[in-house]
Amino acid sequence: MCRFKAAFARPQPPHLMATMLIFVLNGPNLNLLGKREPEVYGKASLGDLKQLVETKAKALGLAIDFRQSNHEGVFIDWIHEAREKAAGLILNPGAYTHTSIAIHDALKALTCPTIEVHLSNIHAREAFRRHSYVSPAATGVICGLGAHGYLAALDALRGLLDKRPKD
Numbered sequence: 167m168c169r170f171k172a173a174f175a176r177p178q179p180p181h182l183m184a185t186m187l188i189f190v191l192n193g194p195n196l197n198l199l200g201k202r203e204p205e206v207y208g209k210a211s212l213g214d215l216k217q218l219v220e221t222k223a224k225a226l227g228l229a230i231d232f233r234q235s236n237h238e239g240v241f242i243d244w245i246h247e248a249r250e251k252a253a254g255l256i257l258n259p260g261a262y263t264h265t266s267i268a269i270h271d272a273l274k275a276l277t278c279p280t281i282e283v284h285l286s287n288i289h290a291r292e293a294f295r296r297h298s299y300v301s302p303a304a305t306g307v308i309c310g311l312g313a314h315g316y317l318a319a320l321d322a323l324r325g326l327l328d329k330r331p332k333d
């Protein structure tokens with residue numbers, strides 16, 4: 167493309183970019199992974215999880231923006247940011263899964279594929295964890311596989327993105 171055309175070209179939609187960017191958003195208390203209830207959430211830290219996700223993403227030709235926040239509003243701002251920048255979203259909203267209509271609404275405004283992930287099997291735990299406000303707004307849901315759930319979500323996104331129309 168000539169320089170003039172390049173300067174005025176519309177930015178590429180995220181799912182057509184050479185290396186597609188996947189947002190991986192982690193909600194409250196996940197900064198304590200490895201220390202908090204390791205019998206439920208495992209011994210790996212959030213840093214370990216990030217490394218596993220980045221390694222897998224690289225093998226799949228995907229770029230990762232991996233974040234964690236304890237604040238609902240920050241989480242919602244990141245989902246809005248994903249609208250502009252991300253080709254796909256993996257999110258573990260922690261306890262907000264079971265309470266946040268605002269996160270549900272933010273996800274409804276997204277067009278990219280979205281996978282909800284939980285380390286633990288939320289259906290085999292307390293009754294209040296069995297309801298998710300996120301699931302009806304997600305493309306798919308993975309729970310109970312520990313860190314592997316994030317890697318399975320990446321595989322799923324790669325497959326979904328490969329099937330998207332190229333124009």
Ligand code: DQA
Pocket residue numbers: 194195196258259260261262263283284285286287288295
């Ligand atoms: C969680 C499950 C939630 O119920 C809980 O509040 C979390 C973690 C999981 O990954 O298993 O913080 O999302």
